[in-house]
Amino acid sequence: MEFEPSPNVTRGLFDHLVGAYALGRGGLHGEDHWLRVLRNGREVAAETGANLRVVELFALLHDSKRENEDYDPKHGHRAAEHARSLRGEWFDADDREMDLLLEACRYHADGRVHGDPTVGTCWDADRLDLPRVGILPDxxxxxxEYAKRREVIDAACERAWRNG
Ligand SMILES: [Fe+2]
Ligand SMILES: [Fe+2]
Known part of the structure; x- marks a missing residue:
């Protein structure tokens, strides 16, 4: 899947994150995953009223500080710190957007559900890509509600399985 920049997430930001990612290309949590989460997030956000800037930034940042492909329970917290360090230089976000982005990054892997439409959209965009590791989104x-639709889950599975 090709990266499609937007006013929120530039080519420069994407290239910077890919270049700095410790686990390199082709892994389960690297750029292919980020791009499908971005694709999922843009679709879900259009239906949920989520803040699109937060959702797009989450897609590229949430796994950017993983240190391994398996058990890495603090990677969400490191992603939040990473987001904080890049703000203003690589992307813009106001204080409210930053709060949502940090919350979404910190707790994305804890298995919770979230009532805020923006944080919920971020987490759904990520979980809709679980089929890449052989897990069907529950x-x-x-x-x-949008992400729970059978046809939305099926289409996300299809993309994850063909890595596109
Ligand atoms: Fe993650
Ligand atoms: Fe992820």
């Missing part, structure tokens, strides 16, 4: 563990 509607009970998705946050937004």
């Amino acid at each position: 509607p009970r563990r998705l946050c937004t």
